[in-house]
Amino acid sequence: MASLLLHPECNLRFSNRMEHHEKISTALLLMATSIGASYAQGEYPAPGRLEGTTAFFHEAEGPQKANKSYPAWYRGNAPDGLADKNSLYHYVDLIGPKSFVTKGHNNEHIYMGTLELAPGETYPAHSHPASEIYYVISGEAQWFVDDQSQTVVPGEMIYHRSLAAHGWRNLSKDKPLRVAWIWWPEGDNSVLAKGARFTNPDLFNSRDKVQPFAVPLPKVRMDASDNINGKYGEYPVPGRLVGTTAFVHESATPKKATKTHPAWFRGTGENGIADENAKYFYHELIGPNLPKPAFQNSYLYFGSLEQKSGYTYPAHNHPAPEFYFVISGEAEWYVDDEKQKVKPGTIIYHRPYAVHGWKTTSKEPLRMLWAWWVEEDPSVLNVSAKMVNPDLAKDEKTALPYASPIPPVRIK
Numbered sequence: 279m280a281s282l283l284l285h286p287e288c289n290l291r292f293s294n295r296m297e298h299h300e301k302i303s304t305a306l307l308l309m310a311t312s313i314g315a316s317y318a319q320g321e322y323p324a325p326g327r328l329e330g331t332t333a334f335f336h337e338a339e340g341p342q343k344a345n346k347s348y349p350a351w352y353r354g355n356a357p358d359g360l361a362d363k364n365s366l367y368h369y370v371d372l373i374g375p376k377s378f379v380t381k382g383h384n385n386e387h388i389y390m391g392t393l394e395l396a397p398g399e400t401y402p403a404h405s406h407p408a409s410e411i412y413y414v415i416s417g418e419a420q421w422f423v424d425d426q427s428q429t430v431v432p433g434e435m436i437y438h439r440s441l442a443a444h445g446w447r448n449l450s451k452d453k454p455l456r457v458a459w460i461w462w463p464e465g466d467n468s469v470l471a472k473g474a475r476f477t478n479p480d481l482f483n484s485r486d487k488v489q490p491f492a493v494p495l496p497k498v499r500m501d502a503s504d505n506i507n508g509k510y511g512e513y514p515v516p517g518r519l520v521g522t523t524a525f526v527h528e529s530a531t532p533k534k535a536t537k538t539h540p541a542w543f544r545g546t547g548e549n550g551i552a553d554e555n556a557k558y559f560y561h562e563l564i565g566p567n568l569p570k571p572a573f574q575n576s577y578l579y580f581g582s583l584e585q586k587s588g589y590t591y592p593a594h595n596h597p598a599p600e601f602y603f604v605i606s607g608e609a610e611w612y613v614d615d616e617k618q619k620v621k622p623g624t625i626i627y628h629r630p631y632a633v634h635g636w637k638t639t640s641k642e643p644l645r646m647l648w649a650w651w652v653e654e655d656p657s658v659l660n661v662s663a664k665m666v667n668p669d670l671a672k673d674e675k676t677a678l679p680y681a682s683p684i685p686p687v688r689i690k
Contacts, residue, residue, distance in 0.1 A: 320594075320595070320664050320665060320666040320667065320668060321664045322595050322596070322597070322631055322664055322666075323631055324595060324614075324631055324632075324633045324666065324681060324685045325631055325632075325685070325688060326614050326615065326685035326686050326687055326688050327613070327614040327615055327616060327632070327685070327687050327688065328687075328688050328690075329687050329688060329689050329690075332616065333611075333613035333614070333616055333618075333626050333627050333628065333629075333632065333634075334611070334613075334616070334618045334620070334624060334625075334626055334627075335372060335373075335381075335382050335383055335624070335625050335627070336621075336623050336624050336625075337370045337372060337391075337392055337623040337624075337625070338623060339381060339382075340370045340371055340372065340381045340382050340391075341360055341370070341380075341381065342360065342361040342365075342368040342369070342370060343359050343360055343361055343368060343369050343370065343371070344356065344359065344360065344361040344365045344367065344368055344369075345359065345473075345474075346358065346359035347473075348482075349482065349483065351484065351485060352365075352366050352367070352482075352485075352488075353365055353366075353367075354366075366395070366396045366399045367393065367394060367395045367396060367399065367401060368393070368394055369391055369392065369393040369394075369459075370391050370392050370393075371389075371391045372390050372391045372392065372601075372603070372625045373385050373388060373389070373390045373391075373601060373625060373627060374388065374389035374390065374391070374461075374470070375389065375470055375471070377471065382625070383601075383625065383627040385599070385627075385653075386467055386470075387462070387463065387467065387599075387651055387652065387653045388460065388461070388462050388578075388599075388649070388651045389408070389460070389461040389462070389470050390458070390459065390460045390461075390601065390603075390625075390649070391458070391459060392415075392456065392457065392458050392459070392623075393412075393456075393457050393458075393459055394454045394455065394456050394457075395419075395446070395448045395454060395455040395457075396448065396454055397448055397450045397451050397452050397453055397454060398447075398448055398450070398451050399447070399448050400445065400446070400447045400448075400488050400489070400490050401445050401446050401447075401490060402445050402476055402478075402481070402482045402488045402489065402490065403422065403443050403444065403445035403476065403477040403478060403489055403490055403491050403492045403493075404443070404444065404445060404474045404475060404476050404477060404511075405441050405442060405443050405444070405474065405475060405477055405510070405511075405513045405515055406440075406441070406461075406469075406472060406473065406474040406475065406513070407440055407441060407469040407472045407513070408440065408461040408462065408463065408469040408470055408472065409437075409438065409439060409440050409461070409462055409463075409464055409575070409577075409578075410437075410438040410459060410460065410461050411435055411436065411437050411438070411459065411460050411563075411564060411578075411580060412435070412436045412438070412457045412458070412459050413433075413434070413435050413436075413457060413458045413459075413563075413582075413647055414430050414431060414432050414433065414434045414435075414436075414455075414456075414457050415432060415456040415457055415458060415605055416432055416453075416454075416455075416456045417432075417448060417449075417450055417453055417454060417455035417456055418430065418431050418448075418449045418450060418455070419446040419447060419448050419449055419455050420446060420447045420449055420490070421434075421436055421444070421445075421446040421490075421524075421525070422443075422444060422445050422446065422490045422491040423436065423438060423442055423443070423444045423518070423524035423525075424442055424443055424444075424492070424495070424496045424498075424515070424517050424518040424524070425495045425496055425497070425498060425517070425518055426518060426523065426524055426525070427491070428524075428525045429449070430446075430525070431527075433527050433528045433529060433582070434525065434526075434527050434528075435525075435526050435527070435528070435563045435564070435580075436524055436525055437524050437525075437526070437564060437573050438524065439524075440464075440469075441513055441514060441515055441516055442515070442516075442518070442524070443477045443491070443492035443496055443510060443515045444524075445489070445490030445491060446490050447490050458603060458647055460578065460580065460649060462577055462578045462651055463577070464575075464576075464577045465577075475511045475512040475513050476511050477492040477493075477510035477511050477513075477515060478492065478493050478510065478511065479511050481493065492510050492515060496510075496515045496516070496517035496518070497517050498517060498518050498519070498520050499516065499517050499518065499519050499520060500520050501519070501520075502519060504516075504517075526563060526571045526572060526573065528561040528563060528581070528582050530571045531561045531562060531563065531571060531572050531581075532551055532561075533551065533552040533556075533559035533560075533561065534550050534551060534552055534559060534560055534561070534562065535547060535550065535551070535552035535556045535558065535559055535560070536550065536662070536663070537549065537550040538662065539592075539665075539671075540671055540672055540673075542557075542672075542673065542674045543556075543557050543558070543589075543591075543592070543671075543674070543677070544556055544557075544558075545557070557585065557586050557589040558583065558584060558585040558586065558589070558591065559583070559584055560581055560582065560583040560584075560648070561581045561582045561583075562579075562581045563580055563581045563582070564578055564579070564580045564581075565578065565579035565580065565581075565650075565659065566579065566656075566659050566660060567660075576652070576656055576659070577651065577652045577656065577659075578649060578650075578651050578652075579598070579649065579650040579651070579659045580647070580648070580649040580650075581647070581648060582605075582645065582646065582647055582648070583602075583645070583646050583647075583648055584643050584644065584645050584646075585607075585609075585636075585638050585643060585644045586638065586643055587607075587638050587639075587640060587641055587642065587643060587644075588637075588638060588639075589637070589638055589674075590635065590636070590637040590674075590677045590678070590679050591635050591636050591637075591679060592635050592665055592666075592667070592670070592671040592677040592678065592679065593612065593633050593634065593635035593665070593666040593667055593671075593678055593679055593680050593681045593682075594633070594634065594635060594663045594664060594665050594666055595628075595631050595632060595633045595634065595663065595664065595666055596630075596631070596650075596658075596661060596662065596663040596664065597630050597631065597658045597661050598630065598650035598651070598658040598659055598661065599627075599628065599629055599630050599650065599651060599653060600627075600628040600648060600649065600650050601625055601626060601627050601628065601648065601649055602625070602626045602628075602646045602647070602648050603624070603625045603626075603646060603647045603648075604620050604621060604622050604623065604624045604625075604626075604644070604645075604646050605622060605645040605646055605647065606622055606642060606643075606644070606645045607622075607638060607640040607642050607643055607644035607645055608620065608621045608638070608639050608640040608644070609636040609637060609638050609639055609640070609644050610636060610637045610639055610679065611624075611626055611634070611635075611636040611679075612633075612634060612635050612636065612679045612680035613626065613628060613632055613633070613634045614632055614633055614634075614681070614684070614685045614687075615684050615685060615686070615687055617680070619639070620636070630653075630658075633666050633680070633681040633685055635666075635678070635679030635680060636679050637679050666681045667681065667682050670682065
């Protein structure tokens with residue numbers, strides 16, 4: 279991936295910023311060789327990109343897969359777990375453990391990608407030990423989780439707790455259903471290697487028999503100590519806990535803007551709420567200490583974000599690892615010393631303390647999914663982002679989407 283290249287106007291602005299910081303020593307530009315190094319601007323260290331790594335990957339670069347243990351009528355005829363024209367569905371790995379993400383970003387603490395289901399087709403009821411969410415990007419489906427069923431549309435998030443039985447049917451006769459998914463461990467990384475199993479494998483022998491729900495439907499549990507409902511396939515299915523749900527649409531949650539961001543960017547809304555003056559807003563869908571209808575989870579923080587055309591999200595960083603996935607719109611994106619034009623299907627991986635920012639370049643708003651997750655210390659999800667150059671973020675005209683000075687590349 280190419281290093282940061284700036285057009286003439288940006289070069290002039292960068293030069294001006296460098297003159298503004300001319301008292302910074304040459305040694306400062308060569309530091310940040312470890313995570314503990316300090317950076318001249320902002321509260322957090324900025325270690326810089328490790329040589330040979332990149333923050334960017336597009337799903338078109340990854341192979342389209344279909345689970346090789348699925349029957350051929352469903353997965354198609356491609357070898358080695360790949361999808362072909364006969365596949366009724368396919369998925370693409372974007373970030374996850376090295377053992378099965380061969381193209382994309384590697385991380386042992388989260389597994390994420392996209393999935394597409396053909397028009398009118400059913401994804402059969404199944405379960406797995408890892409917790410999971412789905413987010414509907416486009417299309418409509420009838421979605422089943424344990425004893426619940428709901429029609430889901432773009433903007434819907436579905437939360438599958440560990441071993442919940444789930445499946446869905448594409449309601450469109452001519453358009454594929456497109457979704458993003460995330461698996462994550464909750465203290466036990468080994469769950470990411472334990473694949474999904476059908477709740478009713480005898481019903482998956484043909485297209486005529488397949489069902490998107492468990493048979494019989496799991497019973498509702500009155501409290502967490504209730505016994506499981508029995509065995510469906512290889513995994514137990516405990517059933518839904520009374521009073522809980524698997525569904526939330528982003529429109530049911532407030533539009534937020536970080537209250538510590540400058541007013542020109544976050545707007546004039548109070549208590550972290552975005553208003554008509556905000557240049558961006560985000561929805562929180564799952565994470566620690568979130569109010570209903572969002573879901574609470576201490577290991578994953580996930581939501582969506584929208585930014586208006588032509589505006590800059592100033593350079594910032596934070597202790598939590600993060601990815602963004604572009605749903606619509608385009609932007610110039612900066613991570614440490616890298617720059618790339620991102621478009622729908624691009625995932626951007628921010629390692630802890632990586633400096634990042636972007637500018638929306640499309641006429642339409644930039645819409646994205648984002649996630650923070652726990653790798654060792656759960657407290658990182660509660661530590662907010664900080665501007666890397668707070669003196670440059672005070673004004674819309676001076677705000678930069680990259681650090682000034684740019685963090686140097688680390689050799690090791």
